Amino acid sequence: MSAAPVPRPSRRLQAARVAGASLLSVLGVRIVADLHRDSFLGKVDELLSVGNLYAIAMGLVTLAVIAGLLGGRRWAFVFVPLLLSINAGMFVPLIASDVQIAGFLIVWNLALIGDTLFAISNPSARARRVGDRGESFAWLQRYGAAAQHLLLVSLLAGLALFGFEVEYELVPDLIGLTFALTTLALVSPYVYGLMRQRRRYLLAVVAAAVLFVPAATTSPGAVLALLWALQAAVLLVIVARGPVFADLLQSFYARPALLILSTFGLIAFSGALVLTFPAASASERSIAFIDALFTAMSATCVTGLIVLDTPVAFSHFGQVVIMLLIQLGGLGIMVLSTFAAVLLGGRLALRGEQALEEVLDLTSPGSAYALTRFIVVSTLLIEAIGALVLALVFHFGYGFDFAAALWRGSFHAISAFCNAGFALWSDSLIQFQSDGLVQAVHGTLITLGGLGFPVLLGLWLRARGGERRLSLQARVVLWMSLSLVVGGTVLFALAEWDASLHGLSVADKIINSLFQSVTLRTAGFNSVDLSALERSTILMMIVWMFIGASPGSTGGGIKTTTLAVVLAAVPALIRNQARAQLFRRTIPHDVVYRAGTIMTLATMVAVTITFALLASHDMSFERAAFETVSALATVGLSIGATAELNALGKWLIIVTMFVGRVGPISLALALGTPRGGHVQFPEAKIMVG
Structure with a gap:
């Protein structure tokens, strides 16, 4: 036969x-x-x-x-x-x-x-x-x-x-x-x-x-x-x-937290392998895997902490890989996969809409697709405008040929909007501390990336006349962001006026204080020498980094809205009110519980990693705490601890960056998914405080 x-x-x-x-x-x-x-x-x-x-x-x-x-x-x-x-x-x-x-x-x-x-x-x-x-x-x-x-x-x-x-x-x-x-x-x-x-x-x-x-x-x-x-x-x-991509999307819709964790890890690991290629190194020797993984994880998690000087250690090929990792990490695999499916003729099912609404923390049904499209289009458009402006400044103001200026402008625009903090200058932006335009462009990109895409969409719709009033989240985000920027500027200027800002004009001192207040929350650029900071400034920066950006943004931290909800619960408890209130709106109990849980877990992680760094390294407490919070909040600023990390310290910071990037998202998904079948136990009081 x-x-x-x-x-x-x-x-x-x-x-x-x-x-x-x-x-x-x-x-x-x-x-x-x-x-x-x-x-x-x-x-x-x-x-x-x-x-x-x-x-x-x-x-x-x-x-x-x-x-x-x-x-x-x-x-x-x-x-x-x-x-x-x-x-x-x-x-x-x-x-x-x-x-x-x-x-x-x-x-x-x-x-x-x-x-x-x-x-x-x-x-x-x-x-x-x-x-x-x-x-x-x-x-x-x-x-x-x-x-x-x-x-x-x-x-x-x-x-x-x-x-x-x-x-x-x-x-x-x-x-x-x-x-x-x-x-x-x-x-x-x-x-x-x-x-x-x-x-x-x-x-x-x-x-x-x-x-x-x-x-x-x-x-x-x-x-x-x-x-x-x-x-x-x-x-x-x-x-x-084909069917593979459809199966992948269905898996995402069924277990979005698991897919986010796995894809961020896969992207970072793949990027690390590519960065070990000889062409990624600016020298004759290939980059060690631990350093490549540290760099790839920092770029994917849009952190900005580096163990190797980006413009010195990496070739043009390696810098391109880092820029792609920043872009993928900033947008997120969830947004990119959904946008690709819709762009290529697919449609989101009801299950997909619900999964995206959970990830993006949306409350209006059917808005996930519109926000996904807005995220990708607005990101590319804002980054393109920022890249062009920076390229013109670098070309006409600093003598770079237009190709080199466009490359540097593109890299910095993507790094700033995604709140990554990677720079193509060894001193970050210190050489531009007297250039208000360069700082203004970077600061604008950082602010737009840190506000959150739902807020940007609300502002865009209101500018077009489609929305009469901003949502509660948008108002909380805008007021909290403004308060943190103004407060950080004042505190930084008061503490550093005759320290790290010494020698600058009054206008430059104010501009650099404003820029540091904007960038320290999640971006990671610095226009002043961080080694000359006062200890009071370091404490303020740790608090501001821990707070971070806003939900649905490219930044990290516990988020501005989390802090706003926790602060709103304090006067409610003092006044013996049943519910917390914000802008004449009552906040549900489950939102207050989620905010408190996120803040508590983030604090526990920060304390644990700081203890591990102190136990395994001979470094000061402020350096260890600053490094930990910078990694956990995906900021990328450092006051010198990164250069002191041994192999164990690098792995600790790698894990911290990963947790800081995907942890809050996954935690919000887990806490936001109601589960039935809970056993009801009798209530009992316990003394606290």
């Missing part, structure tokens, strides 16, 4: 796997040979000769196997696990020289072997879940699984060419460029079908074509970078229109 014929989607997927595994293996051998020129396996010339022979032989065999797979030949399916086994075996002796590359490729090929032998994935069954909704969906049914694999492999190859600094060598460039162009040619029918359905994709393709011409005349690396971006966009569209 003859075996049943293999469906064409499965054959195409197997062919894509063989092609991708061979490409990554050939590039992996070349990268290991370049990185380890005198390993125990032989000199670099000998390794390159072996690698070239391996590449030629593997290329010929791969082409033959692909042709057999597409033609439905039985022998080709037998050769697939054998070919993948050869690829895995090639890197077994190389794992002693490079665990990172060799280990990844061994695991990659073994995973493909397992899926091939045991048929874990079924592209035909997965494609049927999409349904017949036009030509583009019909194309996905036939080619979607293979296209996803080819695009993913091409992206990994491009990342390897950049990350391991082989983008200027002819042979790897040609291999990567050929594979990228072939992949784009294979997915071009799908892109053409999308352009016929949605005109917005046509504009994106035209813009990419306009950028491709000057990039092609610049360098092969620029061409690969543009092709990498195009493939990433196409892969996003294909994945978002």
Whole structure:
């Protein structure tokens, strides 16, 4: 009895796997040979000769196997696990020289072997879940699984060419460029079908074509970078229109807190791996993983604490990675995934709307989608305006060429709006302490990012005449933010007038006091020397950092509204009132409980980490407390403790930054979800106070 014929989607997927595994293996051998020129396996010339022979032989065999797979030949399916086994075996002796590359490729090929032998994935069954909704969906049914694999492999190859600094060598460039162009040619029918359905994709393709011409005349690396971006966009569209992305969204809607925790951790860990690439380092040595993880976690959690000087230790490639991590961490995976789903033609179900309303802390039903779209559009627009203004200032005021000025302006605009605090100057913004315009732009971006997107949306609607009165949350946020900014400015100026502000004019002293009051709550920039601060100022800054920004913003801390609710409960308790009141509105008991719980838990975490730092380091109490609160509130300011951290201290701050970024969100979700079945016990009084 003859075996049943293999469906064409499965054959195409197997062919894509063989092609991708061979490409990554050939590039992996070349990268290991370049990185380890005198390993125990032989000199670099000998390794390159072996690698070239391996590449030629593997290329010929791969082409033959692909042709057999597409033609439905039985022998080709037998050769697939054998070919993948050869690829895995090639890197077994190389794992002693490079665990990172060799280990990844061994695991990659073994995973493909397992899926091939045991048929874990079924592209035909997965494609049927999409349904017949036009030509583009019909194309996905036939080619979607293979296209996803080819695009993913091409992206990994491009990342390897950049990350391991082989983008200027002819042979790897040609291999990567050929594979990228072939992949784009294979997915071009799908892109053409999308352009016929949605005109917005046509504009994106035209813009990419306009950028491709000057990039092609610049360098092969620029061409690969543009092709990498195009493939990433196409892969996003294909994945978002497939069942995997739909399952991911459903998982988010069912367990949003769990998904937020896992995705923030995954983004930070992936960013740390990329920052360990040689191309991410400005020196000849790669960055240690603990330092890369510290930097990636600080960027993803929009904190700004650094153990390495960003403009000195990281190359342009590394700085771009940090900027992308800041943007992803500032917007949040929840907002980006939902916006992508809606942008690509999807719709939010009622369950999705309810989950987003819980995460964004909304009270009006059906407003989650409008706020999600507003978050992404307003973020990009505000950052673009800030980047342009800063670029003009850097170009005309400080003599940077426009390309360098635009890059610095873009990096600082994203870092300021996302309240990250990363800077491309070693002294942060101290050299601009007499430049009121630079401080004003940064301060405006920080303020807009820290107010919270629900408040920004309310202000925008009121400016357009759509809202007659701001919501209670908006009024509380605005009044608390104004009070903290004014109070912080006055206290900082009084304490530092003849200390860290010494030598500045009266106007500059006021401007720098205002800027420090704005930035210390969550942004992390500094325009004065923090090592010269008075101890009273350090205490004030710890309190202001602990409070932080507002709910639904890019900042951290316990949030301004939490403090407002707790403060409102104090006079209610003194007057023996049943409920706390704010702006002639009664605050529910559960909101007061949540505010008190968040403040208590944040205090407990801060005390615990401060104790651990004091027990494991020889540092002063104010340095340990300042560092802890700065990490927990995702601020990023430091008075010198970061440079004193040992390995244990770095891990403590990494965990603190992660807890500070995702902890309040997850806690609010957990406390905000009512659960039934509670047992009612008799009431009993206990003496307190």
